[in-house]
Every structure is written in structure tokens, then in C-alpha cells.
Amino acid sequence: MSHWIDIAALTDIPPRGARVVKTRHGCVAIFRTHDDRVFALDDACPHKNGALSEGLVHDASVTCPLHGWVIDLKTGLAKGADEGEVKTYALKLENGRILLDATHLLNRPAA
Numbered sequence: 001m002s003h004w005i006d007i008a009a010l011t012d013i014p015p016r017g018a019r020v021v022k023t024r025h026g027c028v029a030i031f032r033t034h035d036d037r038v039f040a041l042d043d044a045c046p047h048k049n050g051a052l053s054e055g056l057v058h059d060a061s062v063t064c065p066l067h068g069w070v071i072d073l074k075t076g077l078a079k080g081a082d083e084g085e086v087k088t089y090a091l092k093l094e095n096g097r098i099l100l101d102a103t104h105l106l107n108r109p110a111a
Helices: none
Strands: 003-010 017-023 025-030 038-042 057-060 061-063 070-072 089-094 097-101
Touching: 025 097, 038 089
Parallel strands: none
Antiparallel strands: 003 097, 017 025, 025 038, 057 061, 061 070, 089 097
């Protein structure tokens, strides 16, 4: 069962940009691509915990600002680097609003 929460309007995030949702379970980065697709990942690179929300968004990927690891926004997998993975979260758009499925956030221990 999904637990959807309204987190922002699509227009609150610039194209190729990101915003951070802070929860008691950690930070989640919400990304918007140039063609208005949205993705949600934990806001920490698997390499050195760089803030992915501060990275460069290109196509359906983000490049970590610390060491250039490229993370696939769809899968959370690191591309072209050592193995690594970032937790992803389901999102949906309804009436121009971004809804985050917080089910997995609610079921994990606090950060």
C-alpha cells in the first residue's frame, strides 16, 4: 500500500534541477529533467556521500559534484565507476503537483 505525500509543484523545481525533502529518516533529492520527468533518490552518492541534489542533471542522470560519479536517476545505479547504488523512491505527478511515495521512508530506521 502506497503512502503518497504532496511535496511540491513541478514548477518549484527548475528544469535540470533538484530540491531536497528533509525527513526524520534522511534527505531525499527530487530531480526534474529537461523534459519534465521527475525522480527521487537518497541525497547521498554511494562513493563519498556527496549531495546529489547539488550535482549536474543531464538526460536521466545526475553527476555527483564531489568526484564525478554518474548516477542513473531511474535505477539509482552508478555508471562508469566502481559499483554503487542509491535508493530510489516512486513519484507521480497529479495536477502539476509532485507526490512522493513515502512508504519506504516510513519503514526504515531514522538517520
